[in-house]
Amino acid sequence: MKTIFEKDKGVSGITLCDAPEYLDFIPDSLKRKSSVGLPNVSELEALRHYKELSDMNFCIEKGFYPLGSCTMKYNPKVSEMLASLEGFADLHPYSDDEDSQGALELMYKLQEALKKITGMDAVSLQPAAGAQGELTGMMIIKKYFEVKGENRNKVIIPDSAHGTNPASAHLCGFDIVSVKSNNRGQVDIETLKQLVDKDVAAIMMTNPNTLGLFEENVLEISKIMHENGSLLYYDGANFNAIMGYTNPKLMGFDVVHLNLHKTFATPHGGGGPGAGPVAVVEKLKDFLPAPVVDFDNHKYLRNYNIKHSIGQVKAFYGNFSVLVKAYAYILMMGQNxxxxxxxxxxxxxxxxxxxxxxxxxxxxxxxxxxxxxxxxxxxxxxxxxxxxxxxxxxxxxxxxxxxxxxxxxxxxxxxxxxxxxxxxxxxxxxxxxxxxxxxxxxxxxxxxxxxxxxxxxxxxxxxxxxxxxxxxxx
Ligand SMILES: Cc1ncc(COP(=O)(O)O)c(C=O)c1O
Structure with missing residues (x-):
């Protein structure tokens, strides 16, 4: 296929600002000295060109998309419509809390819904993707031990984990210790026991793991780790397999990230934009990225007053339109x-x-x-x-x-x-x-x-x- 520049026939469909009297208003210093170099095609040719390009792409609207781990499921179009309502789409991120009550209410209620779904005690909506959620979670774990005065530098990660797990832990300065899966694709408990010592800060687990298998011994793993004073990180990207059946709190985890773009049917293409909220148990609440959205019984507000906060991990409050779509999906689905x-x-x-x-x-x-x-x-x-x-x-x-x-x-x-x-x-x-x-x-x-x-x-x-x-x- 030719590029649009190669289709240039010197005939322009639209002429911008060619009225001389209008040009007179533009100071000379601002006038362009040479041509912009845009292709000259008619409006219809431009439309056909971009339609042809879009037809070359594959998308879920065109056919079956069984991309394991990426969860390319249907994204309800009504959620797109809701996210583009002008009250959401046109709200400036620098608006005061008073002028953003609707958006803050939505974020607060989404936090509450995610608390309920995960069983956890507090949520940050900031991270923009699953991997950033992991990074945030690991930063929280690191700071938790720093504040406790414990020097733990290792993180255990099963060999069936998603590749982003070791990357996130490594970025936080942890040494990675890999634990082998047994012949049934489960974490090998005896091997794990030998790896656990006082240097271990946490284990990062994906459950179901990347083989699509539920870790049957998760409660025993949680006991082993907690008895060692270590924490458990739950990569909840595969949450779409367990919603309503169990949750990370019941399995003994301390920190979890969710991929809203996998579980709650928000678009997941070309690397984003996504959202990877992080939920934590009570003792880690004071470490969440600031601000979190709170409600003081009168109004919704951004709370920056978080004692040991790891700081902000994303500009403003994350990818807001993704949050709107995920909340819409959760409300539409309810018990379903x-x-x-x-x-x-x-x-x-x-x-x-x-x-x-x-x-x-x-x-x-x-x-x-x-x-x-x-x-x-x-x-x-x-x-x-x-x-x-x-x-x-x-x-x-x-x-x-x-x-x-x-x-x-x-x-x-x-x-x-x-x-x-x-x-x-x-x-x-x-x-x-x-x-x-x-x-x-x-x-x-x-x-x-x-x-x-x-x-x-x-x-x-x-x-x-x-x-x-x-x-x-x-
Ligand atoms: C199990 C698991 N963990 C983490 C991630 C990383 O998520 P993201 O691509 O949003 O960074 C994925 C992505 O699909 C995943 O499947």
Missing amino acids: LKEASENAVLNANYLKERLKSKFSLPYDEPCMHEFVLSGDKQKEEGSSTLHIAKALMDENIHPPTVYFPLIVHEALMIEPTESETKEMMDEFVKVMLKIADDIKADPEKVNSAPHKTPVKKVDETMAARHPDLKFVQQ
Whole structure:
């Protein structure tokens, strides 16, 4: 496809400010000395150009998007409408509390809802993404021990954790100690016991973990850690699997972050904007980023008076429009949040059972909202997980997450979410099983895919390391 500059035919659709008498009002010092260099195309050509570009993108409105760990579920359009109400969208972030009562009330009520859903005692809405929530949580843990006068420099992280976990703990200056999963994909308790000592500040756990499995021994883990004086951090990005069934407080956690863009159906594309609120137990309340939103029985206000606050982690109060959409979703769903988790888990188990006849399933256990297959059989037959992913694109299906988690060879991590129909999932199964058959018959046929996408096969290494993102006018 040509760039819009290459479509320049020297004919402009719109002429801006060419009235000489108007130009007279502009001081010479402000007048442009040379052309801006915008392409000259008609208005209709410009519209067609951008429509064509947008059609090249894949999105959830176009097809199935089973991207494990990323939870690409339906985002209700009514929430978009609510977030764009002018009282929300046009409110200036520097407005006084008195002039922002509606927005502050919404944030306060969202904090209260998240307290209820997580079982925790206090919430900050500031972090702008899951990973920033993790960083905030780890900063809180670090400061908690500093104030207590304890020097603890280690954080234990299972090898089934999300990659952002060790990164966040490391950024806070902690040394990472990895704990191995056993052959059922669970944290190995005996190994954990050997790693726990007085230097350990916390364990960071994702539950369900990145294999889509619920950590059955979580209560025992919590006992071991608390008896050692350590804290438990809950990566709640996978909360969409457990809502209404259990919560991090019941499991013994002290800090949790939630990915509003995964669990509460706010858009999750292109890296954001998202929101990763952090919730804590009572003893960590005084460490939250300031300000938190409070209610003094008369008005809603921003409270900066937090004794040991780690400070502000995001400008203003986070990504406000995401908070509006998440609150709208929580209100719309009410008690049905539990049903959303139920359906997410049911759908994942349905797909897992239907696909395991032709793909390896390294951890053959009942899964939560996602599961991980392996393309190792297909690798032996001359293809690979990468080729399977590309072949799916020709069938208008977004590939699952591939080669993650690292503890599964040729991993295909699949998350259907609760918002897909059985018909869509059956179609996905049909396509996946056909790809498996095609690989058996003639791997080269599959390995040359994709054939129907706007961009065909790219050099993976070059595309990642040397992306060509700049248009240079010849
Ligand atoms: C388990 C888990 N933890 C953390 C994250 C990081 O969240 P974010 O991408 O919002 O930074 C993700 C992202 O999908 C995740 O799946």
